[in-house]
Amino acid sequence: MSGTGYTVPARGARGTGRAERLFLVSPAFHGYHRSIARAWAAQGFDVTVHCYDAYATVPMKLRNKALLELPQKAGVDRTAARVAWDTERAVAALRAARPDRVLVIKGDSLGEAFWSEVVEAGLPRLLWLYDDLSRHDYSPEFLRAIGPVLSYARSEAEQLAGEGVDAHYLPNGFDPDMALPSVPRRDELVFVGSRYPNRVELLTTLAEAGVPVRAYGRQWSHHPVDRLRTWELTRPALPAERDIPLEEAYAVQAAAAGAINVHGLQAGHAMRTFEVPGMGGLQLVDRADVAEFYEPGEEVLVFEDAEHLVELGRRVVAEPSWGERIREAGRSRSHAEHTFAHRAALAQEWWT
Incomplete structure (x- = not known):
């Protein structure tokens, strides 16, 4: 698949049985999800990726522009509408993937219905915040309930742990396998x-x-x-x-x-x-x-x-x-x- 969802097969070994299915939910930002999916595939997971804020088809792009972006620019708050749309698509993708585990990156436009689906299914999960807490609308109560939470900042991981969140420090990284175009020095x-x-x-x-x-x-x-x-x-x-x-x-x-x-x-x-x-x-x-x-x-x-x-x-x-x-x-x-x-x-x- 391309656009908002695709699958990366396992490349490592996590035992002798079927590879566990990992559902990676990520923003489309700079395509980092591709590199992260390959890294988790190397851990032995079959990784299915869903980009919750990617609108890949022409009808999706038109809907996003007409119903969300333009009203927002005109001063009409469409945040709730965006959350509802992104959540609906993420829940559908989660059900289709039937994963064994869930890794969510940021998840800043995913609503309660998505998280309830994950929790009620009893799926092991990780929430990875690869930028500042201030750029997310998560309360300490939510993070305590949904953890573990991985933060790219040591200070914020320590802050969350002090608030009773199951928080861990995971720095950012890079993808050494990305093919680079030729650029003159x-x-x-x-x-x-x-x-x-x-x-x-x-x-x-x-x-x-x-x-x-x-x-x-x-x-x-x-x-x-x-x-x-x-x-x-x-x-x-x-x-x-x-x-x-x-x-x-x-x-x-x-x-x-x-x-x-x-x-x-x-x-x-x-x-x-x-x-x-x-x-x-x-x-x-x-x-x-x-x-x-x-x-x-x-x-x-x-x-x-x-x-x-x-x-x-x-x-x-x-x-x-x-x-x-x-x-x-x-x-x-x-x-x-x-x-x-x-x-x-x-x-x-x-x-x-």
Whole structure:
């Protein structure tokens, strides 16, 4: 199947009998569900994937636009309608899959009917939050009832555990098997992601200091279509490109002199923390606590402020051999410890 659902057969061994069926419920965001499904298949599961917020067919797209998106933009709250639609489809997919276990990622538009179906069926389950708690509408009471809960942030896993939730820390990761397009090496720094004021300030400081830098994404792009899509006529005066798919983003960051990773107020480390070094890129990251995963100065570079980023940026552009040593060390560490397969193996001990 394609679109909102498909199956990945087991690739590992979990005993001599039938492979257990895992129902993976995920947002469509950047296609991460494909990589995660392959990682769980390597644990010996037959994985059926359902993307609860993907509207794959033309009628679904039209319904989403006419009944949900346009009214929302006009100020009409259609959240309940979206939850009802996403939940109805997820329940139908769950019943069709007849799984042995359920792994839900985020699940932010799944209603009570879906969770009741899982609980009443007595299915072992995991809820994986791979971004901040503040981006979810889950109460502690709900999480205590539905756990185990896996959080990408150690601090939030500890917070939830203190509130009586069966919570565990599971960092993000990357997919080493993703096929990358060919991208020529560029002597510039790149940033791929959303445009926030702190990111504009950082990239502008680099450009004004003479460090070549390029941003990727619709909020940075000067293309007229992207200006219309975002209802903005002005853009930062920076070299910029349009949105690119995940595999191209991997390749662009690997080919650049350095890839900038700006977290802002996120509690845990974003996927990019592992993607950039994992794909052979030289990461310049704003979080000293990256030392939990990589050795600063040897496997990644940590910057303290804009001026420090300028200093490091100038050096990685001027001394490519220095950067090569760091990127190779970061790649080796990533493949040895930080793939989605490593995360999937770790999570197996937490099933209810």
